[in-house]
Amino acid sequence: MDDVLDARTGLKDTLPTVFGYIGIGLAFGIVGKASGLSPLLVALMSAITYGGSAQFVMVSMLVSHSTLLSIILAVFLVNARMILMSMTVAPYFRQERTWHVVLIGSLLTDETFALSMNKLNRTQNTLSFPWFNTANLTAYFTWIIASLIGALLGNFITDPKRFGLDFALVAMFIGLLYLQIIADQSMKKALQLTVVLVTCILMYIGLIFIPSNFLVLVVTLLSCGLGMVIKHVLF
Amino acid sequence: MSSFEFTFWTIVGCGLVTWLSRIISFILLKKFRLPTSVIEFLSFVPIVIMSALWFESLFHQNLGHLPQVDVGNMLASLPAILTAILTKNLLWIVIIGILSLALIRLVI
Structure with a gap:
């Protein structure tokens, strides 16, 4: 590209x-x-x-x-x-x-x-x-x-x-x-990797009780919010 | 399966809500500016959506139980990641990914 x-x-x-x-x-x-x-x-x-x-x-x-x-x-x-x-x-x-x-x-x-x-x-x-x-x-x-x-x-x-x-x-x-x-x-690499990891953990937990078709939306909202928190607290 | 008419109107209705979801921000954001906090929130959307869609494919859902690993997709992800690191070329990543899964399915 x-x-x-x-x-x-x-x-x-x-x-x-x-x-x-x-x-x-x-x-x-x-x-x-x-x-x-x-x-x-x-x-x-x-x-x-x-x-x-x-x-x-x-x-x-x-x-x-x-x-x-x-x-x-x-x-x-x-x-x-x-x-x-x-x-x-x-x-x-x-x-x-x-x-x-x-x-x-x-x-x-x-x-x-x-x-x-x-x-x-x-x-x-x-x-x-x-x-x-x-x-x-x-x-x-x-x-x-x-x-x-x-x-x-x-x-x-x-x-x-x-x-x-x-x-x-x-x-x-x-x-x-x-x-x-x-x-x-x-965005710092460490921050990006942390957010990817958080997303993966949330997806895994979410799959247990949220139908997968809606899960991507729920996890996206949660992870972006958590990403902001992590950025301000840790980075 | 439902009648042609019912299916047709379902398609139109679903098309309409999807279309509105797609264009509403484009139209509103021509007039308004987003607050900085929203922009910061949205800056995470690309990596989060990409990892969420990837991760969704690595598991089979059993509501109420732990997700089951999709062995094929999980294993095929490794050569795809390796190709990404080595070539940084999307076409190669996709081709190696497809071939790996086809091979894995021959074996397991």
Whole structure:
């Protein structure tokens, strides 16, 4: 990753994440088809709701005939971390045209968020619309196409996990986390590692009694708060 | 599975709340500035979210019981971390990660 912020570089920087979208997108298509969704509905869900784990939650709640409101509430809670991520990105686009920021926000994901936070370390803390929009669009269309193909192939492939593709996103978060920690000059390494450790401990304890779909949000709020306390008390 | 209409409107409803979660801060923050304490809070969001999403994948949840280790993901994380340290290149980290898990699943 370098300091160039044009559209072509946006495409290049997003390439590693494409594997993740293909792996999880195929898996989602296959699961959706197996749960009784038509390929059309699978593609619509990926295009309109567009939220990895939230879509798996939707499928399982549709299968169990949950009410419309309870599904919407669950999806809101699963995706509420989007509010935190867009709040973190938004200040870099304060001067940008309104439809540009709405477009960037509308297609923001965990992955493009993490990529952009890494990019900041190379670009003297600036982001650009062409770079971010290209990254978002690449992710968006890869996700829709992969989930559609998954739904269409659903009858033939039963075990998408066999090829290890589902690990692509995990590997990406490991990579981005490491690159973030070594590149971020604004925060002490020891502080960052402490916060990562706190997050891991909270995740482990939280998994015992908080459904994992909501846990990421709960732990994010707690860890960021604890991070502030640790920073002021110890650093 | 529910009817086409019900599923369709569920998708639209969920899409709407997700979209609002994504754009609301972008629109508000064009007009308002965040207090310093909130900015400090948000400065932890990237590393916390990345580690939380990673850690979530290392365990299987059994509500009311201790989480079960996902041996495959746990083991595959090691070569991924090693590749991160050696190459600092995201594409390699992802490729080595995928190949490692595929190999691990062949063995266990």
